Amino acid sequence: MIVNAALNFLDREGWDALTINALATQLGTKGPSLYNHVHSLGDLRRAMRMRVIDDILEMLTQVGQGRARDDAVLVMAGAYRSYAHHHPGRYSAFTRMPLGGDDPEYTAAATRAAAPVIEVLASYGLDGDRAFHAALEFWAAMHGFVLLEMTGVMDNVDTDAVFADMVRRLAAGMDSRTG
Secondary structure (H helix, E strand, C coil): HHHHHHHHHHHHHHHHHHHHHHHHHHHHHHHHHHCCCCCCHHHHHHHHHHHHHHHHHHHHHHHCCCCEEEEHHHHHHHHHHHHHHCCHHHHHHHHHCCCCCCCCHHHHHHHHHHHHHHHHHHHHCCHHHHHHHHHHHHHHHHHHHHHHHHHHCCCCHHHHHHHHHHHHHHHHHHCCCCC
């Protein structure tokens, strides 16, 4: 319940606004009461990141199921973008901890979140490091686009058209590297 409330808080108020006292106020209680449920703000933020990774993993798995190659890349990219826009605070939590950080459980979970993308990349004939690097490229493209879009850099641009073109080019690039 606390993690769910914190995730909803994130989407409304943002990462930097999250404190134990702010969350407690939203829940109609006092800050010290939350320490019966979480050890610290850091622990709460970690639990939130882990939940978001699970949510993204589930989302990518669902939309990619039964799809391959360009079709899967297009659908996964659209779902990723949609998630970021519908859950901006959660998305921010997802991108705030490095893959090679000092939390092995988080690193393993983040790597698992790449599994649906890597599975799709296998349909292009990519495997091992090539598939993992291609998955990182996919993530970098999605994150870069979403970040530019969410910060208003592309306010005067048809972002749907640019996004569709970028994803088609990304998919074509996956296909070209298997030769």
